[in-house]
Amino acid sequence: MSQGWDDRTRAAGYDRGYDRGRDAGYDRGRDAGYGRGGGGNGGGYDRPPRRSSINxxxxxxxxxxxxxxxxxxxxxxxxxxxxxxxxxxxxxxxxxxxxxxxxxxxxxxxxxxxxxxxxxxxxxxxxxxxxxxxxxxxxxxxxxxxxxxxxxxxxxxxxxxxxxxxxxxxxxxxxxxxxxxxxxxxxx
Structure with a gap:
C-alpha cells in the first residue's frame, strides 16, 4: 500500500514543517523577540540580555x-x-x-x-x-x-x-x- 504524506516525510527524515520550525525556535515570531517568552528556545523575553564582548x-x-x-x-x-x-x-x-x-x-x-x-x-x-x-x-x-x-x-x-x-x-x-x-x- 502507499504511504501517506506524513509517513513518507517521516521516513525520509522530515517532520511536519511547523513542528520543525517550532523546534528550531521559529514559532510565531519569537526568534525575533516578539514572543511571550515561556522558556527554552523561542527567543522571547525570558532570556537575559546579550552581553557584548570586545576583542x-x-x-x-x-x-x-x-x-x-x-x-x-x-x-x-x-x-x-x-x-x-x-x-x-x-x-x-x-x-x-x-x-x-x-x-x-x-x-x-x-x-x-x-x-x-x-x-x-x-x-x-x-x-x-x-x-x-x-x-x-x-x-x-x-x-x-x-x-x-x-x-x-x-x-x-x-x-x-x-x-x-x-x-x-x-x-x-x-x-x-x-x-x-x-x-x-x-x-x-
Missing amino acids: AGRLWSGGVAAAIIAALIAFLALLLVRVLLQIPYLAPTDTGALAGGNTTTLCVSAALAALAATALAHLLLVSVPSPMSYFGWIAGLLTAVAAILPLLSSETLAVRITTGIIHLVIGVAIISLVTTAAMAASNR
Whole structure:
C-alpha cells in the first residue's frame, strides 16, 4: 500500500514543517523577540540580555594600523604641499622637501592621535551605550578643533589654510579607520 504524506516525510527524515520550525525556535515570531517568552528556545523575553564582548587585540592592532596610516598621510600631505604646491609649510622652502624635525613631529603627532582615538574607542566600548555614536561626536569635534585652530596663528594665509586642511584629512582618516577597527572588534 502507499504511504501517506506524513509517513513518507517521516521516513525520509522530515517532520511536519511547523513542528520543525517550532523546534528550531521559529514559532510565531519569537526568534525575533516578539514572543511571550515561556522558556527554552523561542527567543522571547525570558532570556537575559546579550552581553557584548570586545576583542581588544583586534581593536589595538587596528589602532596601530590606523596610526601608521595617519603618519603616512601626514608625510604625504607634507610632501604634496612643500614639493608640488611650493607652500612653505612647517619650514622655509629652502630647507628641503622634508623640512627637518618638523616633518617627524607632524607624523608622530598624527600617529599618537590615532592611538589616542583607539584608546577613546576602547573606553567607550566598555562603558557607554551606543559607543560609536559617542566616538563619532567626540572625534569629529576634536578634528574640527584641530582644523580650525591653525587659522588663528600668525602664519601666512596659505600656510594656515594648508595646516587646517591637513589636520582635517588626518582626522577624518583616523575617525574612519578607528571606527572600522572598533566595529570589527565588537560584536554589537
